[in-house]
Amino acid sequence: MRDIITEIWSTARRNKLRTALTGFAVAWGIFMLIFLLGAGNGLINAQIQSADRFLVNSMKVYGGWTSKPYNGLKEGRPIDLKDRDTKATEEEFKENIGEVGAEINQGGITVSYGKEYFTSTLKGVYPNHCKINKREIICGRFINHIDIRDRRKVAVISEGKAKELSKDIKSLIGKHVKAGNTAFMVVGIYKDDASQQNDEVFTSYTALKILYGKGDMAGNIEYSFHGLTTKKQNEEFEQRYRARINANHQAAPDDENAVWLWNRYTSNMQMNTGIGIIRTALWIVGLFTLLSGIVGVSNIMLITVKERTREFGIRKAIGAKPWSILRLIITESIIITTIFGYAGMLCGIAANEYMNATIGQTKVDTGLFQATMFVNPTVGIDVCLEATLVMIAAGTLAGLIPARKAARIRPIKALTAE
Structure with a gap:
């Protein structure tokens, strides 16, 4: 060799x-x-x-505008989701839908603590929002079901915004901040996400609706689902679900612009x-x-x-x-x-x-x-x-x-x- x-x-x-x-x-x-x-x-x-950043088997529902005339009504009507849409989602699709929640916003709110303040969007959410959107809580907790039931005025603030109010963010837990003209008790701090603005202050969905007179407005609906593992199953479910929600608003069953569905599962498949x-x-x-x-x-x-x-x-x-x-x-x-x-x-x-x-x-x-x-x-x-x-x-x-x-x-x- x-x-x-x-x-x-x-x-x-x-x-x-x-x-x-x-x-x-x-x-x-x-x-x-x-x-x-x-x-x-x-x-x-x-x-x-x-x-x-999101739970894969989850879906978010937005109101849109009708693109087809239906039952004598013209196209171009704005569709705002109502409480009855949330109820129909929760009760009529139990075979596929898990925990149902919703989010509703009130923008331009000044949040202050002592002499420090910042302007934010106050967002009323359900407990499942944290799981669906994968918010990481670094201290304290997120909104829970007791907050929803009792309409508690609690607040969960981003890490960055909390630092604007106090150098020691942990000291804010249990303290009250003023959002608009209302005092909210800080119960949690969530980690900043570089892909988002991080200026949202979360509170209980029921408290925000009462405080700002939202009536039967539902905002956006969000939920997790199960049993839909193929593209065909997801498409069939979306058709059934859209037709049901559209019926609540006198929109054509197949009008995809009346209600917008963000299906993270099919997005992930694509x-x-x-x-x-x-x-x-x-x-x-x-x-x-x-x-x-x-x-x-x-x-x-x-x-x-x-x-x-x-x-x-x-x-x-x-x-x-x-x-x-x-x-x-x-x-x-x-x-x-x-x-x-x-x-x-x-x-x-x-x-x-x-x-x-x-x-x-x-x-x-x-x-x-x-x-x-x-x-x-x-x-x-x-x-x-x-x-x-x-x-x-x-x-x-x-x-x-x-x-x-x-x-x-x-x-x-x-x-x-x-």
């Missing part, structure tokens, strides 16, 4: 440019595959992180489909890049065999076995792909780590919220090793064809070859 390595090294030194170009093709193929997968994973992880397409495209591009390296190795091996035809003829004439020639060329192919493939893998890993350190948590600030565009743009070490092993195996196969040709050459023919 030592003699073979020495011979291969001698051949490589005599053909430096050819060996370097072949190695570059191999290394570039591995590098581009790992780099592309890392960049793609960064975008995909950002989308997954964004979607993870996102997963898109992610699958992106991953497939990245792998296809990466594999074609690998293929270019494999073709380069194969071409170089073919050229090597042609150039050394007379040499192989002499070897066979003095007693060399076909297997020795076969082994020489295959070994050369394996060594080239292994060394340069490993170098390409290390460069790809280094590039991904650099991306992760520089733009791995890139955020776009819109002025209202921050959106993360790139998260953890890296590839698992298992993928890196598998890609390198694939290149080595493919390089071996690429060298097998010219190796067999060299092993089968007849000495007399080789000696007369130009």
Whole structure:
């Protein structure tokens, strides 16, 4: 084996440019595959992180505007959800719908504590709002069912807004802040979410409706659901649900603009489909890049065999076995792909780590919220090793064809070859 390595090294030194170009093709193929997968994973992880802000099997219902005339009524009528819509949601769809809640807003409220204050939106919600929207409570608690039952004037404030009122946010728990002309007891502080404005102050749904005279206005309805696992099941449920709510407002059963449904489950299915397409495209591009390296190795091996035809003829004439020639060329192919493939893998890993350190948590600030565009743009070490092993195996196969040709050459023919 030592003699073979020495011979291969001698051949490589005599053909430096050819060996370097072949190695570059191999290394570039591995590098581009790992780099592309890392960049793609960064975008995909950002989308997954964004979607993870909500409970997947949940739905939010908004009032809209009718887009079709119905029962003598013209299109373009505004639809405001009412308490009867919440009741119908809770009572008539129990086979699929879990806990039902709603949210209703009162904007432009000044919240003050001593001399400190900020302007906010007061939002009346049910306890399930915290679970559906995945609010993280860092101290205290969220709105509970007793708050709803007793119409308690309680408040849950964001971490950022709490710091505007007091340096020690925990000291606010149990204290009263003034929202508008009404005192609210602070019962919890929730963690800021960079993707939202974080200026909302939550209170009990029933208290806000009474304080601001909302009557039978329901605001927006939100609920979790179960038993809807396919796109078809979700579409059928949405049709039934929309037709029922539309009936409460004299709107056409199939008028999709009268009531807007934000189904996070189908949105998640669409996102997963898109992610699958992106991953497939990245792998296809990466594999074609690998293929270019494999073709380069194969071409170089073919050229090597042609150039050394007379040499192989002499070897066979003095007693060399076909297997020795076969082994020489295959070994050369394996060594080239292994060394340069490993170098390409290390460069790809280094590039991904650099991306992760520089733009791995890139955020776009819109002025209202921050959106993360790139998260953890890296590839698992298992993928890196598998890609390198694939290149080595493919390089071996690429060298097998010219190796067999060299092993089968007849000495007399080789000696007369130009």
